[in-house]
Amino acid sequence: MHITVVPASPKTGQATIRSLLADARNPTVRGVYRDLAKVPAEFKSHPRFEAVQGSVEEASSLDLSGSDAVLNITPPLYVEERDIVAHARLVSENVKAAVQKAASVKRLVLLSSVGAQYDHGTGEILTNHEAEAVLKDAAPEVVFVRCSYFMENWAPAVETVRDAxxxxxxxxxxxxxxxxxxxxxxxxxxxSELLGTGTPLPSTPYVFELHGPRACTSVDVQKALEEVSGKSVEIRQIPKAGLAEFYSAVFPPRIAQQFAEMNASYLEGGILYEDPQPTGRIKYGKTELVDVVKEMYGA
Incomplete structure (x- = not known):
């Protein structure tokens, strides 16, 4: 079985490749990179891995021929003058064209997000909504993996705890x-979804949410940081009204507004907090928050 990951450089792409190469079914894996210098050494030396140059922004650069299954990840965009939803539509259409040109592709798996079912009120998550709209019929089998909040998003917390x-x-x-x-x-x-290519799906697109073993609060994050660092940790809350200002310290104004709206969407009164249209199907990971914090902290 031959599987392509496009683009392959995000951490989620790397994690998928790592899982595929460790699988006893021995699939061959192709990773698509804008910059081949970013191919991890652990993949370069693996006999079942191939790195190829290509970009989701350039349809002509994408060659998915020979692939049985494809994982697509919609890349984030942090450029103020670009419309992030229009960009998501462009790159998704490019991937769809490449999938349909390669007659061998039986299954497309899209890494999406909780909340992608909504066409408003979710900020940056709207890029995933757009990707789903474009790719819903890109292949005979389509799977949308709607991920919850990444534990690794707490990496800045690890840095401020270590320093202050x-x-x-x-x-x-x-x-x-x-x-x-x-x-x-x-x-x-x-x-797992890529390796299941050819197995009948309950529906197509087949959609499920991916959660960790348990939901977590800010206090749970504090406890994990205290356990790993071995010291008392202070929480500094950013109120809902201060989200735009908080993100403006990191992103250009329009991007900051998108992240503020996304954040507000899962707070009280937000569309994801109320969740009038839940996905329904939920699958669960095994990794605990404290283990991710430990890894990020270097403990």
Missing amino acids: GFFFTTLTPLDNSLPMIAVRDIGSACA
């Missing part, structure tokens, strides 16, 4: 819980 003993949280109030998933579990889930 505190972290910022935008997950408020402190007892508000949110499903969270580890990147390694995302890779495992995507690999």
Whole structure:
């Protein structure tokens, strides 16, 4: 079986490739990279891995011929003058064209997000909604893996705790819980769906949410950081009204607004908090938050 990951450079792509290469069914794996210098050494030396140059922004550069299954990841865009939803549509249409040109592709797996079912009110998640709309019929079998909040998103908290003993949280109030998933579990889930190519799906597109073993609060993050660091950790809350200002310290104004709206969508009053249209199917990863924090902390 031959599987292609496009693009292959994101951490989720790397985790999927790692899971595929470790699988006893011995699939061959192709990774598509804009810059071949970014291919990890562990993949370069593997006999069942091939790295090829290509970009989802350039349809003519994508060659998926010979692939039985394809994992697609919609890349984030942090450029102020570009429309992130229009960009998601462009790259998704390019991938769809490449999939349909390669007659061998039986299954497309899209790494998506919780909340991708909504066409408003979710900020940056709207890129996933657009990708799903374009790719829903790209292959005979289509799977949407709607991931919950990445545990690895707490990496900045690890840095401020290491340096100053505190972290910022935008997950408020402190007892508000949110499903969270580890990147390694995302890779495992995507690999499983890719390797299931040819197995009948309940529907196509087949859609499910991917959660970690339990939902977590900001206090759970604090406890994990304290356990790993061995010191007392302070939480500094960012109120809902201050989200735009908080993200503006990191992103250009329009991108900051998209992230603020996404964040607000899972707080009280937000569309994901109320969730009038839940996905229904949920699968669960095994990795605990404290183990991800430990890995990021280097403990």
